[in-house]
Amino acid sequence: MKLSQGVEWAVHCCVLLAHADEQEAVPRTTLAGYYGLPVAYLAKHLKSLVQAGVLTATSGPRGGFRLARPAGRITVLDVVEAIEGTAPSFVCTEIRQRGACAIPAARCTGPCGVARVMDDADRAWRDSLRRTTVADLVDRLPADLRERARAWLRDPSAPLPAFR
16 A cells, blocks of 8 residues: 555654644644645645645634644544545455456356455555544653754744754
8 A cells, every 4th residue: 555645644644733732723834845845736735634624724824724623633544544545545446347257247246355354454554544633643752852852843934952
């Protein structure tokens, strides 16, 4: 399975937003600047996160983005599905019913072994992402990286704290 780079960007932006003051909206330029991302392309992904209810957006001079709910209630799966959609990663096209050795449709009463194993893998993958929240990812960050994130969000033009 290959996910778009938008998934990486979206998850990282949600982790960064988890460091923000809950009352302050973070401009997309601030999010893009933290990771060196193109603002216009990131904006599409942020819009998808808003549409999915992962983020909220406000417009105007003090506008920007916030997490729509506490980081502990936003799963990585929420973010992935906001960007990639909810469709399963594998779609069976019943090729066993085509070709020179086609099996009659009447004999295909359930999913084949290939479809079953792919569905099991997709379910396991989604369950893993569902068990991991944005807060879990924040908790895994070293303290100095959390401080750098908070410092950047306070003032992107100020010097960042040194790495320890």
